[in-house]
Amino acid sequence: MELTSKNFEAAISGQGTVLVDFWAAWCGPCRNFAPVFEAASEKYPDITFGKIDTEAEQQLAAAANITSIPTLMAFRDGILVFSQPGALPAEALEDLIGQVQGLDMEAVKKDIAAGAEV
Helix, strand or coil: CCCCCCCCHHHCCCEEEEEEEEEEECCCHHHHHHHHHHHHHHHHHCEEEEECCCCHHHHHHCCCCCCCCCCEEEEEECEEEEHHHHHCCHHHHHHHHHHHHCCCHHHHHHHHHHHHHH
């Protein structure tokens, strides 16, 4: 799914898992990561995989504090649970997906609420 400033918020704010790849056509590591991301999207149809072209969506990339590409973000039930620059090998992406899917979101929400009160 191609994400833009028009559909980004709706895509990440719902229930379930959303992985977002911030990339650019001129970025070699981005081009190397693209097939890994694509293969994972075919393996996990229950996860939303989105791509944001940082050249076309400069304001969105700036709002997301993207300073290096590729950057991968993972959202679960509307909450950012992972953000890291760098191209991941397939095994690392598989591991990340397993970790995100295995999160106890009630505990995450409690942690966020507790942190907000401090």
